[in-house]
Amino acid sequence: xxxxxxxxxxxxxxxxxxxxxxxxxxxxxxxxxxxxxxxxxxxxxxxxxxxxxxxxxxxxxxxxxxxxxxxxxxxxxxxxxxxxxxxxxxxxxxxxxxxxxxxxxxxxxxxxxxxxxxxxxxxxxxxxxxxxx
Amino acid sequence: xxxxxxxxxxxxxxxxxxxxxxxxxxxxxxxxxxxxxxxxxxxxxxxxxxxxxxxxxxxxxxxxxxxxx
Numbered sequence: 539x540x541x542x543x544x545x546x547x548x549x550x551x552x553x554x555x556x557x558x559x560x561x562x563x564x565x566x567x568x569x570x571x572x573x574x575x576x577x578x579x580x581x582x583x584x585x586x587x588x589x590x591x592x593x594x595x596x597x598x599x600x601x602x603x604x605x606x607x608x609x610x611x612x613x614x615x616x617x618x619x620x621x622x623x624x625x626x627x628x629x630x631x632x633x634x635x636x637x638x639x640x641x642x643x644x645x646x647x648x649x650x651x652x653x654x655x656x657x658x659x660x661x662x663x664x665x666x667x668x669x670x671x
Numbered sequence: 672x673x674x675x676x677x678x679x680x681x682x683x684x685x686x687x688x689x690x691x692x693x694x695x696x697x698x699x700x701x702x703x704x705x706x707x708x709x710x711x712x713x714x715x716x717x718x719x720x721x722x723x724x725x726x727x728x729x730x731x732x733x734x735x736x737x738x739x740x
Contacts, residue, residue, distance in 0.1 A: 563731075569730070571728060571731055572728050572729075574726065574727070578727045582687070
């Protein structure tokens with residue numbers, strides 16, 4: 539697999555965000571996007587019945603584990619502080635849902651079901667697959 | 672005709688509040704955020720400090736499109 543350039547990465551992130559808005563619009567009320575990029579989550583959505591506001595983080599992956607299942611990295615890497623690269627493990631309390639795009643399916647995973655801090659295998663979350671309406 | 676801007680503000684303490692602002696109120700809000708020395712301002716009757724704001728979110732407005740063959 540080719541290494542994505544910085545612009546390719548941003549372009550792909552925007553495409554995934556756009557797909558998330560399209561897929562989640564029928565499921566939630568009042569989707570909101572940030573005026574400035576947010577580190578912890580990318581979309582706010584209001585549940586139709588309880589009006590609860592959910593924080594949704596959006597990720598995409600094309601990486602496969604040796605088992606053949608798609609793997610998505612949860613760990614955030616970016617920026618430097620005193621010549622040391624900043625890396626942050628995933629904190630399940632930082633968002634309520636994880637929207638993941640793989641080449642095959644879309645997933646909406648409750649973050650409370652995620653115990654890993656660095657990466658998850660999507661084959662564990664087949665019950666969270668989103669079926670486009 | 673008056674247009675409303677629907678925003679949500681996430682605060683540092685984790686709370687999220689919804690606001691429906693007129694275009695004038697939204698402009699005043701952005702101006703207040705722009706000023707370094709703004710200590711507090713009132714939005715829909717709620718007083719807060721810009722430093723308490725973690726992020727500001729704008730509602731996505733879905734557009735219904737009718738497809739015709």
